[in-house]
Amino acid sequence: MSDIQDDPFALGAGGQVDLPNGSDTDAKAVRGRVAELADLDPLDYEVQREAEARALGIRVSVLDRMVREARPRQALDDEPPELIEEHLEPWPDEVVGASLAEEIRERLTAHVAFASHHDATAAALWILGTYLMDVWRVWPRIMVTSPEKGCGKSTLCEVIEAMAHRGLYLSSCSAAGVFRAIETWKPTLVLDEADTWMTDNPELTGILNSGHTRRQAKVIRVEEIDGERKPVAFSTWTPMVISGIGGQRDTLESRSIIISLRRRLSGEAVERMPKDLHAEMLRMRRQALRWARDNARRIEADDAEPPESGDDRRRDNFTPLWRIAGALGEPWPERLAAGYHARSEAAGDDDETAPAAVMLLRDLWYLFGRDGEDRLGRTYVLGEIRAMEDRPWAEWRHGKPATAHTLTKLLKPYGVQARKVRFRGGEVQGYLRDQVEDAFRRYASAPTPENFATLPQANENNELGEKFSATGIDEKHGFSTSKPRKNKGNGNVAENSPPVAGEGARRRCLSVGGRPLNGYGGLSTGGDPDEFA
Structure with missing residues (x-):
């Protein structure tokens, strides 16, 4: 038998007290006392609630609920319903979405x-x-x-x-x-x-x-x-x-x-807020x-999506906006594509705010590129990163430099682990280029400026499906959508690699912490960055 069946004062439909003998007098007495308790100060009620529940022959939880329901509603419930849940009537005429946006x-x-x-x-x-x-x-x-x-x-x-x-x-x-x-x-x-x-x-x-x-x-x-x-x-x-x-x-x-x-700035004018903007809108x-x-x-x-940016979550976030822009028609697809591209570019270039492990991956990959080695000793790496300016490694913790344990702890989640390697004539604990490159590409490289998009769009009278080529906006914002030439300096860019930054964006995108990037967003391992197409 349930607690409700066992309880002679269990709440019935509508929160009412159901008495086993159907006594209206007892029910009225309970409800009358509940109304009195609901008028008490919350602290006074807290002191009395257990004794009152015993006196009324009901559970404390039941009494609490009845008192809560008997109290006047407060806070947001005091607001007129229309201020909380607006019931809009749609505009009677067809709306030109691009103009509204x-x-x-x-x-x-x-x-x-x-x-x-x-x-x-x-x-x-x-x-x-x-x-x-x-x-x-x-x-x-x-x-x-x-x-x-x-x-x-x-x-x-x-x-x-x-x-x-x-x-x-x-x-x-x-x-x-x-x-x-x-x-x-x-x-x-x-x-x-x-x-x-x-x-x-x-x-x-x-x-x-x-x-x-x-x-x-x-x-x-x-x-x-x-x-x-x-x-x-x-x-x-x-x-x-x-x-x-x-x-x-x-x-x-x-x-x-x-x-x-x-x-x-004082010269940047903004309008004052109207008295009731909500009503005006x-x-x-x-x-x-x-x-x-x-x-x-x-x-x-519509199944259109933004192009790959190196960040799946960012791509997910922009997908709904991408489809709205496509439905609105020009100029919204062009505007959004440029903004998405700028955000992807900025995120990959934001070295100063990167997590420490990502920063370490970038620094380690830089050393491989600078030295042209396929393996580096761990002690050598520690000496080199401690000497880097604008980096925390020289005073990593409490003013003391990063240690081998620091490297192990930061790099382990990315699958980069020190092992015995031949380095400069000896066998030492160190890192392999292939292992570091894989982790760098997955977690620390700048986004690649891919063929930035054929964005489905339509005007108010057309179905989705007409393609908008973003080549023009890529040129405008410094990106070329043409097929790149091979990087003559180091050979790291394959013939089918993603397009690289154009002349206008090279200084912004092809560097991390002042060091050059290769054509797929990795740190360059040699050669002049101006040799890119």
Whole structure:
């Protein structure tokens, strides 16, 4: 027999107390006492709850639930429902998506100074994508960052919240509040001031991470239902904007498209925020809903993806935006392709912020390239990396230099292990070129500028499938899509290797820490970088 059947005061339908003898008098007495307890200060109730439950002949958990339900609702529940869950009517007329996206982008740039115009493009496409959440397998977060306060993060959050689907702006929330809000309202969550309340909250980070992929976007919590504790699934599938100074955990950043803001100069004019931006943006929200409904099937059927960038997560994050841009038509495919390319290029070149193990792989591969050897002794490697300027190896830990143990610990996860090798006339512990090169290519090389794309696109009257050649934009941004010649300096670039950087980008892309890269994103092992096609 269950606990509910054993309990003479178990909750029945609607949270009412079911008495075995059907006594209305006893039921009214219990409910009357519950109403009195609900009026108590929470601390006073906590002191009395166990004694009251015994006196009423019911379990403490049942009494807690009845008192909780008898109390007036607070916080977000006090807001009018339309402020939490907006019920939009789609725009009555057909919407030209490219024009709407342009209007969204202009509104974004009117109020804040983006570090890159590519960020404004990504944000505009992302806002449109919040109206298509039933289409996506993966949906990235937007992470708004700046180096200091006063760069417009909160302003940007307010603008996004006014144009996104069911925007809900929060400056603080518990982990439980986040997944319950998602389950109840399916909003676009805009989480501001993240650096003050999210950084040291691993439970919340786990919840936010789970919502990146629709299949995995759920958490399980144990809830009391009709007197029994049962597992309950809560959805975490919803668009999210996370804003704060600096960064967040690596796992969260990798699931996000980073939007960087900068403090505007006195000569950089931005518009003041209107009194009620949310109300002013109602037309745009209705138009976005109409465009999304008209194009959802077409976008869902599209299988276009960004080209390989050396980072599968970045490619996943940009895939939904890629398909939106293709459905909008020109100039959005060109804009997004240029932004994706710039981000991939910058990520591979960001040596200063790379993890220590990745930095070590790059330095080790540089030594192989510089010396032209196929094996290097570990003691020799330690001496060389300690002498490198702008590197931490000379004062690795507490002012002491990196040791053989340091190398072993950092390189082991990448499959690079020291072994006995012949080096300069002796047998020593050292590293093989092939082993280091494999790890470098997989984890530490700069992204390769591949044939940057035939991006499916359509205008408002065409089906998807017409191809847009990005050769022109690659030329503009410094990349050649022509087949490269063999690197005459060292022979490391095969005839079928990916295309290499063009003249305009060579200085940016073909170096890591000031050292030249070869044609496939590896450190050059000799020769003049200007010999590349």
